[in-house]
Structures are given as C-alpha cells and as structure tokens.
Amino acid sequence: MTKKVNISTDSGADVEFVSAALAGKLKQHRKQQKLSLDELSRRAGVSKGMLVEIEKCIANPSIAILCKLAAALGISVADIVNVASTPPVRLIDAQDIPTLWNGPLGGSARLLAGTSGPNMIELWRWQMQPGERFESAGHPAGTLELCHVEQGQLLLKVDQTELIVSAGCSAIARTDVPHYYANEGETPLVFSMTVAELHQLAGAH
Structure with missing residues (x-):
C-alpha cells in the first residue's frame, strides 16, 4: 500500500511519516552544519517556533515548508522522505x-524517486480530478520542471x-516564480514531472 502523506498548500503533513522523518533530518543536518534554530529560521524563512515543533515531531509542516527547509539545509525533499538515490544504485519498493x-x-502527487541536494532531480507522478489545482509560490532559483501529460489536459x-x-x-518551465497546475477539463488528468534544481542556473535569466 502506498504511504499517504496528505501534504498540500492548505493541509499539513501526516505526522506518522513526514513529521518523524523531518524531525530526524532537521536535527541531523542542523548539528552537522552547526546551525542554531535562530540561524536556520533566518535562512529558511520559517519561524523558530515552527522549527521547535518540527524537531519535537508535533508540527504538521506544509509542502512549502518542506521545500524551504530542504533548500536552507542543502538537501532535497527526497532526502527527507527517504526516496533519495543513496547508495548510487537503489530500488525503491512501491510501498515506500x-x-x-x-x-x-481525490487527486494525488507521488514522489517516485529523487537525488540528494543541493543540486537535485525528482521524478513525480500527478493525478488531478476535474476542478483540482495545486499552487506554488515558487521554488529555489534555478529550478526547472519538465512535464508530460499522459491523460487529460x-x-x-x-x-x-x-x-x-x-x-x-x-x-x-522554469518554476522559481509563482505557478500552478490545474485540471479545468472534464476528465481526470495524469501527468509525469521531472524537477531539476540546478544552482548553476540561479543567476541565469
């Protein structure tokens, strides 16, 4: 059975999976980089109170907060949810x-696989029912997305x-600016997406 992590722009993450993973990763990488909560809060643009709750595994971080923390720590969202490519050759079970x-x-977005940050690549599969939309305020500078529609529009x-x-x-599309994906048709939408965060493109326009 696929793990469900109910993250959206409006609702928080499933405490049983993402919150526990994020708490461990946050503490681990913060200690490795010798970052205080105040400094990480400044870098990520996330309140210190939220960081404390995340480390105590009592917060429900949104997908936007996951992206901000991953970027600030130089890791990827795939690192956080344990589908990153470490070791170099690795099988990810369907249940994971x-x-x-x-x-x-009833729509969903699944992170099929990804590499570790800060330069990272992620592979996603999205399904959207008619009338659904996902909005993003923009990813880190240099982020590119490649989409291929399998069904719908x-x-x-x-x-x-x-x-x-x-x-x-x-x-x-270069998605380091506000953007959204939507299904305004009358049939289900299915599309795959590759996300590449390439810091060498951050200054290119």
Missing part, C-alpha cells in the same frame, strides 16, 4: 513511494505565461 499531496477531490501557469498541455504533449 510516498504520496506528498492529496487533492480535495494540464493547465500550467508560470508567472504571467499560461499553457494548455494536452495528452501526448510535454512542457518545460
């Missing part, structure tokens, strides 16, 4: 692939640009 977003109408808006990506078509 987490669902990191559950839509209000994806509405992708990145900053001021809007694309309609039909089944069989692909799209490339």
